[in-house]
Amino acid sequence: MVYEQQKARTDKVKNCLEGRKSMAKPLNEVPVTALKGVGGALAEKLAKIQINNLQDLLFHLPMRYQDRTRIAPMGTLQPEMDCVVQGRVVAADVMMGKRRSLLVRISDGSGSIGLRFYHFSGAQKNQLKTGAEVRCFGEPRRAATGLEMYHPEYRVIKADDDTDVEETLTPVYPATEGLTQQRIRALCQQALEKLDNPDALQEFLPEEVRWQYQLGSLVDAVRFLHAPPPDVSYELLEEGQHPAQRRLSFEELLAHNLSMQKLRTLVRTVKSYPMPPKQELTQSFRKELPFALTNAQEKVLAEISQDMMEPEPMLRLVQGDVGSGKTVVAALAALQAVENEFQAAVMAPTEILAEQHEKNFKSWFKPLGITVAFLSGKVKGKKRQEVLEQIASGEAMVIVGTHAIFQDEVIFKKLGLAIIDEQHRFGVHQRMSLRKKGEANGGQPHQLIMTATPIPRTLAMSAYADLDCSIIDELPPGRTPVNTVVLGDDRRDQVIQRLKTACVEGRQAYWVCTLIEESEALQCQAAEVTAEHLKKTLPELSIGLVHGRMKAAEKLEVMDAFKAGHLHLLVATTVIEVGVDVPNASLMVIENPERLGLSQLHQLRGRVGRGSIASHCLLMYHAPLSQQSRERLQVMRDSSDGFVIAEKDLELRGPGEVLGTRQTGLASFRVADLERDSGLLEDVKNAGRVLLEQAPSNAEPLILRWLGHAEKYANV
Structure with a gap:
């Protein structure tokens, strides 16, 4: 028995020393399992959101914050604004309606608010009895009985409780199934305590770069973003423009830039063949x-x-x-x-x-x-x-x-x-x-x-x-701008008549059927149905069909017939997006344009207007349109400049979408946002040059910190 107690004490000391030894390491070398309460199952859940070590955990930044640093008087509450309230329970009743619920009303003298719970236990009901003092956090919403909070976070305050409010803003982290906010907060808190180790997060940016671009310390920025003080500019934080956010965005963009330069250097180590122009x-x-x-x-x-x-x-x-x-x-x-x-x-x-x-x-x-x-x-x-x-x-x-x-x-x-x-x-x-x-x-x-x-x-x-x-950035002379019209598919009959008139006058047209529910089979089917319908409605026109599931020889035959002018109308899926050049085609109808990206719509529209005839593109949407779809179609109507359209596409859809799914490895940033932080890119480029001159050995660990091994996929 004495031996077992002695062994237990020895193991405890050994584990403690092991723990200290691991904490002296840089945090990217310390696995999440080194934290209290993290076993194999929790480590697996964290790995799903790319958190494998303590550095990953600290760079898993809050997406927003809640202010729990002060108690709001109930008489001042506004709907849909998160707040902390504290008051005495004046009534608690189980309400029977469509769904059974527990409605607790609390009051602080300045006003009162209802707390409604649809899922509650007997213990909870006993806890929230009349006379209990309760502090809760939630979002007040308008209800028949006045303002109510649905399933707020709450605690019953005992007379001897130390009940100070939070001293900093409360972070809300990106989470995954089985990982609660409380759990992530507790883990981040543990990780933040390890930042006292001077080697925890190494500073890879040369002092000159930090001074020139007014970048604070990395450790300070990380600490600040996990627990901002209550007097911080909330607006700056929301917009991602706080100096602490800027510090991390700068470093992440720099890591991406260095990874690209590294690839370029690797490619350039192999010689090529000089080819002077011989004319x-x-x-x-x-x-x-x-x-x-x-x-x-x-x-x-x-x-x-x-x-x-x-x-x-x-x-x-x-x-x-x-x-x-x-x-x-x-x-x-x-x-x-x-x-x-x-x-x-x-x-x-x-x-x-x-x-x-x-x-x-x-x-x-x-x-x-x-x-x-x-x-x-x-x-x-x-x-x-x-x-x-x-x-x-x-x-x-x-x-x-x-x-x-x-x-x-x-x-x-x-x-x-x-x-x-x-x-x-x-x-x-x-x-x-x-x-x-x-x-x-x-x-x-x-x-x-x-x-x-x-x-x-x-x-x-x-x-x-x-x-x-x-x-x-210049079009050859003789190209006519394409007039773009946006209209609802309730005007399909008018569109078909317009199509008929253009074709009877000797011009050619495209009718494009876009993707339906991400399925090529359904897209091809939609094109077949549309072609059949148009053939019945316009028997005087010769109509061809091209889609992705046809054999290459069949597609080529139809395309050649269209180019040669033997077909008036080509019904197609988005396979005609690039490379089709028929100067006589002057009208294009695109069905459900709201399903496509702006750059893809611009590519399709580029199939007309290739000759000297006035050309038109009709974007025929299906109502109702979302606000974003309305904005996107407006951009198409207002601009024929591909670069303007691409910038807007980036703003509305984000870099992963604009580059195409195969390039998303290049665009998946943890902190930086290409559109928001575009103003940093020129400085980042210059900082990259300075770092490679002054501290070239820092480039590789900086790339690894932010990209892991992803840069190998970026080899263009």
């Missing part, structure tokens, strides 16, 4: 073009040409609004590679867009004696073998295709330039595999990434910080 092919190509390039195209071309002359791989993102002429720019870049005896690969996300590129490149390059090969999933058998041989032998100098061109069986003789169109549609690994295709010759191909979905400046500076950005 032979490019001059001949320019002479044959039926139009002159815009100043914006010339400027972007000069930037690309300069990059391709360097021995490091080009990493350039070219943004250009719908119809700004990115394809011609890509063709001239490809010619610079071909002049230097390198192959160029052009990768597009859809068969339709890839075929459009194939058609353009073949018509431009055939007269120059350049073989263009095409490879997609539908190129099979003998034909596929032929194409693979052309690529491997170097006979094909320009290769256009879908993701099929980075499959293992595709071997390039000498790939020097990879052009990726609408890059946000590709997964990270797909882009990386294409890059690896060029490494066989001891270097990495130059990369030119193009998008017609303008990326707001704030996103480009963070999500694409490892790329140089160029913008084609």
Whole structure:
């Protein structure tokens, strides 16, 4: 017995020493299980919200606060404003109605309020009897009996209780099932006590950076945000603009910026192939073009040409609004590679867009004696073998295709330039595999990434910080602006008549059926039903149908018939979003536009207005519209500038949505908000340079603190 007691005492001392030893570590090395009351089951729940260690817990910041620092007189209460009240129970009754409830009325002399409980026990009922002194926190709401609080947090005050109110604002944390606010608060409180250890949260920002940008201490900022004093500016906290929030946002944005710079440095450690412009092919190509390039195209071309002359791989993102002429720019870049005896690969996300590129490149390059090969999933058998041989032998100098061109069986003789169109549609690994295709010759191909979905400046500076950005911000002459009209689907018959008139007058039109309940099958079904209905209603028109579930050959056949003018009307799903160029199409109807993002709507609208005829886009919504949907459709009506639309899209939908689901790893911030904190981005960029000069060894731990290992997914 004595031995067992002695052993228990020894174990206790040992555990205590172990605990102290673990607390001397940086908090990112201390697991949550080191906290009192955290076993395996609770650790699992915390892991669901990405909390694995004490640093994670401290960076799990409150989303809002409650003021429980003072007791409000009941006579001053306003509906829907959280407050603490204290008073004596003057009545407590079980009310029978649709639902049985316990209604307790308390009074403090200045007024009274009801506390209503729909779920209550006998013990609770006895506790809240007449004469008891009760303090509770909740939100008063108007009811038939006056103001009431529903299921407030409460405690019965005994005469000898130490009943001080809270000294700081009460945090409300993002939670998950099985994790109450009280539990998270208690755990954060324990973690905050460990901040006295000087190594708990290391300061990675150089003093010069903190001084220049007026950034306080990290530990002080964390302490403050978990327990702000009652006199803090509540408005600043709500807007995320308090200096303590700004301090953490700055550091998180800096970690993202450094991770991008790290990727860029890694890519640049592999050499590329210098390709000076030789002008032979490019001059001949320019002479044959039926139009002159815009100043914006010339400027972007000069930037690309300069990059391709360097021995490091080009990493350039070219943004250009719908119809700004990115394809011609890509063709001239490809010619610079071909002049230097390198192959160029052009990768597009859809068969339709890839075929459009194939058609353009073949018509431009055939007269120059350049073989263009095409490879997609539908190129099979003998034909596929032929194409693979052309690529491997170097006979094909320009290769256009879908993701099929980075499959293992595709071997390039000498790939020097990879052009990726609408890059946000590709997964990270797909882009990386294409890059690896060029490494066989001891270097990495130059990369030119193009998008017609303008990326707001704030996103480009963070999500694409490892790329140089160029913008084609000028449309070629002769493009007519598209008139956009927003109307309800109760006017469908008028829309159909308008469609008929346009087609009878010799023009062509699109009718776009958007996504229904996130299901491709239902979307295709909706398009089929719509096409059938329109064929019956407009027998004098020839109507075609294109959707995602059709075979590639069928889709191509319908698209070719539409381009050739054999069809008046094309009913389609959003597969026609990019790459369809029919100058005679001057009317587009988009059903349920409220279901799409603004940038996607802008892309669809860009299919009309490609010729000199006045063009119209009808956005036919289904009532009732939410406030946000109304705002978004108003933006479409008011603006045809893709960049304005993209900024608004970011504001309304957030960065994860705008970048596309595959890019969300880049955009999931814990504290920072790209739109709110866009003003910090320029300073963050400069601070990154200073940190890499003065304390380069701090970059890696800073990235790990905020991104963990997520930065490997951000490799563009």
